[in-house]
Amino acid sequence: MPRYFSPPGALLIHMPTPAFHWARLGVDAPLPLRRGAWYRILKLTSMEATLNVKGKPFPVPRGQLELAAEPILRWTVVAAPHGAPRFPSSWGHQYAVCPSCRERVPLLDQPTAMRCQRCNGLFDVAWDEHYLTKAQPGP
């Protein structure tokens, strides 16, 4: 039998499971949450997360959310909605959502990072994550 060497205090093996503090829509559900925007979790149970939406608690089933322990400081790339009357057609087929203030900005280019005009935060653009594209209904 091998003997495992583990000096006391050298390994953080008793770390608690990370608590989730942030959530965003993980499915294309008709909820009053901005797609791609992160919301603070006020309360989390095995069934639902209560989010701080515009200063008010709003419960959402956990299965419709994507949870994160730490704030995500990247612009979420969101595909433009189809047939949304209020969506500016000049924005093309996708836009970005600020991870800090939830501002939406058009993506006319493919910048690796952008500064938010509203909160002045500078963040990378999460081009690699393909937000919500897996949840899109098939043809």
Ligand SMILES: [Zn+2]
């Ligand atoms: Zn911002």
